[in-house]
Amino acid sequence: MASFLISGVALLLYSGIKFYRSKIFYPSVIFSFMWGMACIMTTLILGGAFEHLYLADYYSFKYIDRYILWFTAISLFAFWFAHRIRPGNEVNLDFNLQFIDAVVDKYKWIMWLNFFGGILRIILMINLVGFDSVMDYRVAANNMMNTGFGTVGLIFRITSYIQMLANFYVAICGFKTGFESLDLKKALILFILYAPTQMATGGRLFILYFILFFIGSFLLGRGVAMKFNDRILLEKEEKKVLSIISIGFLMLVAIIAMARAGNTVNHETESAFAKFTYISEGMLETEHYMRFDPPETHVPDYGKHLFTGKSFDHLQYRGYLQMTYMSSIVISIMTPLYTSFGFYGSIFVWGAIAFILELIAIMCLRRLSIIRFFVFLTILKIMYETVIASPIPGNIPVYELIILFMIFYKPIFGNIEYEHS
Numbered sequence: 001m002a003s004f005l006i007s008g009v010a011l012l013l014y015s016g017i018k019f020y021r022s023k024i025f026y027p028s029v030i031f032s033f034m035w036g037m038a039c040i041m042t043t044l045i046l047g048g049a050f051e052h053l054y055l056a057d058y059y060s061f062k063y064i065d066r067y068i069l070w071f072t073a074i075s076l077f078a079f080w081f082a083h084r085i086r087p088g089n090e091v092n093l094d095f096n097l098q099f100i101d102a103v104v105d106k107y108k109w110i111m112w113l114n115f116f117g118g119i120l121r122i123i124l125m126i127n128l129v130g131f132d133s134v135m136d137y138r139v140a141a142n143n144m145m146n147t148g149f150g151t152v153g154l155i156f157r158i159t160s161y162i163q164m165l166a167n168f169y170v171a172i173c174g175f176k177t178g179f180e181s182l183d184l185k186k187a188l189i190l191f192i193l194y195a196p197t198q199m200a201t202g203g204r205l206f207i208l209y210f211i212l213f214f215i216g217s218f219l220l221g222r223g224v225a226m227k228f229n230d231r232i233l234l235e236k237e238e239k240k241v242l243s244i245i246s247i248g249f250l251m252l253v254a255i256i257a258m259a260r261a262g263n264t265v266n267h268e269t270e271s272a273f274a275k276f277t278y279i280s281e282g283m284l285e286t287e288h289y290m291r292f293d294p295p296e297t298h299v300p301d302y303g304k305h306l307f308t309g310k311s312f313d314h315l316q317y318r319g320y321l322q323m324t325y326m327s328s329i330v331i332s333i334m335t336p337l338y339t340s341f342g343f344y345g346s347i348f349v350w351g352a353i354a355f356i357l358e359l360i361a362i363m364c365l366r367r368l369s370i371i372r373f374f375v376f377l378t379i380l381k382i383m384y385e386t387v388i389a390s391p392i393p394g395n396i397p398v399y400e401l402i403i404l405f406m407i408f409y410k411p412i413f414g415n416i417e418y419e420h421s
Contacts, residue, residue, distance in 0.1 A: 001046040003065045007072040008039030014076055022089040023223035023233060025216045027361045027376075028079040031354070031383035034279065035075070038332075038387050039068065041280040053277060055284065055325060063290040064283050064334075067343065071334070074351035082358035086366070091224045094369040095417070100176050102416045103370070107169060111193040114166040117159040118196025124152050125200060163197045164401050167213050170194055171377050174214040178221020179229075182238040187214065187245060204256040205388075207249045212384050213377065215245070250276075279387050282332025289335055292317045295343035305339040306349075309393035314339050333386040357382065370413055374402050 015032035019025065044050065045059045053059075173190060177183075191210055198206030225231045234242065254276070290298075293313055305311035314335065321327050337346035361379045364372040378398050385391035405412060 001043055001065075003069050004039045004043045004046065007068045008036045008043060010072055010076065011036030011039065014079070018079075019219075023219075023226055024089055024091065024365065025219045025223070025380070026079075026358065027379045027383040028075075028082075028354075028358050030212070030216065030380055031075065031386060032079075034384060034387045035072070038279045038283065039072075041277055042283060045277065045280065050277060055277075055281070055329070058284060058288070058326060061287050063295065063343070064287040067286075067334070067347070068283065070344075070347045071350065074347050075354050078351045078354035079358050082355050082362060085359060086362045091220075091227065091365045092367050093224065094367050094372070097176070097179055099370075099417055100172060102419065103413070104169075104173055104176055106416060110162070110165050110169045111190065114159075114162050114197050115193040117155075117162050118198070118200050120155060121159055121197065121200030124155065128152060159197050159200075161397065161401070164398055166194055166197070167209065167381075168374055168377065170210060171213040171217040171373070174217030175221040175373070177214075178218045178223070179225045181235065182218060182241045184241045184244060187241070190214065191249075204253050207253050207256075208384075209381075211246070211249055212380065215242070216380060217377070278330055281329045282334060282387055285326065285329045285331050286334040286338060288321075288326065289314065289317050290338065290343075292320065298338070298342055300342045300345065301340055303340045305336040306333075306341075306390075307392055309336070309390055311336070311339045330388045331390060332388065333390060333392075336390045336392075371402065371406055371409065374405060378402065 011032040015029050015036060018032070019029045042059070045053060045056065046061075050056065170190060177186075191214075194210055195206055198209075219233075222231065222233060226233065299313075301311060301313075305314060321329065333350070334346070337350055340346065341349045357379050361376050364376040364379075368376070378395060381398070382391040382395060385394065
């Protein structure tokens with residue numbers, strides 16, 4: 001338990017101090033915050049909190065309590081070294097605010113397309129499978145998302161790309177707001193237009209993604225505004241708005257989780273706060289995978305699982321999980337790292353990846369064009385997802401979208417840039 005507490009405190013301290021000093025929402029800040037919270041949550045569970053937690057009996061550690069200390073140390077060293085290589089907290093804009101205003105105005109139809117695409121998803125799924133419970137609907141919607149064929153499957157795939165465009169649009173709006181003033185009504189309207197596409201799969205992460213893209217970009221924009229203008233980080237009214245947004249959205253995350261639980265054993269007795277323990281499940285899944293395939297006999301695949309998301313050994317393990325309460329547990333980046341490079345090898349590989357991603361983010365901020373802003377956002381998303389997913393192969397469609405933006409930059413942004421240069 002002590003190792004999780006030490007790691008959690010160290011990561012949260014880094015996250016808070018780094019943001020306080022730089023006023024920039026670096027990928028290392030969101031990574032350290034998410035993993036710090038995951039470690040603290042694990043500490044609480046091991047200490048006896050969350051009496052009715054669904055997976056409480058599974059929380060015991062033989063490997064990860066050692067692994068997490070090395071994982072934390074290499075992450076913090078990698079972030080420190082990246083900033084040592086590129087010192088300073090400079091953000092130089094390669095565009096002006098008139099350009100951002102014009103992009104927001106020209107492409108506002110993306111959010112309406114996202115909204116009606118999400119509504120269409122919901123209508124089609126209810127028509128196809130009905131709506132007896134949120135959980136049954138979610139299972140059917142996710143199956144359609146992953147393996148759907150025919151018209152409904154095509155609509156799900158198309159709207160997934162629209163959702164990616166919406167992510168970028170929300171971030172641009174957040175960045176623009178950083179130079180203006182945070183308005184509750186505008187933020188809620190943007191959220192309402194953003195929500196339906198991912199609501200259609202019965203998930204709840206769209207709420208946290210909205211916070212990441214909108215609030216994260218708002219804080220980045222405000223940090224830049226503070227360097228160029230006489231601004232403070234948050235005005236009095238903005239603090240109130242940010243508190244309402246954060247508390248309201250996090251409550252919504254818990255409400256959706258409780259609605260999904262239905263009558264599943266133990267789930268109905270979990271508290272709303274306990275619904276956030278899923279951020280600690282990735283470490284738990286890796287722990288049990290290490291027991292299933294111990295480090296002493298593990299044969300690494302040298303990157304196949306980490307970069308493609310495919311692993312025969314891990315697939316066998318997931319088949320075994322179907323017979324346990326852990327059948328729907330999330331994974332973290334620890335699992336594909338371990339599958340690919342073993343216990344100690346994975347730690348050093350992650351250190352290299354963390355260093356490279358943070359360094360790329362710093363370089364993007366040194367000369368922030370619209371494309372580099374999208375690259376920065378993608379790194380932010382990857383770092384956020386490391387605690388709940390295997391984000392490197394999971395974001396391949398996003399990489400493809402950025403490449404398309406680069407290829408078709410002139411017809412998408414060229415005229416706007418020319419008019420406002």
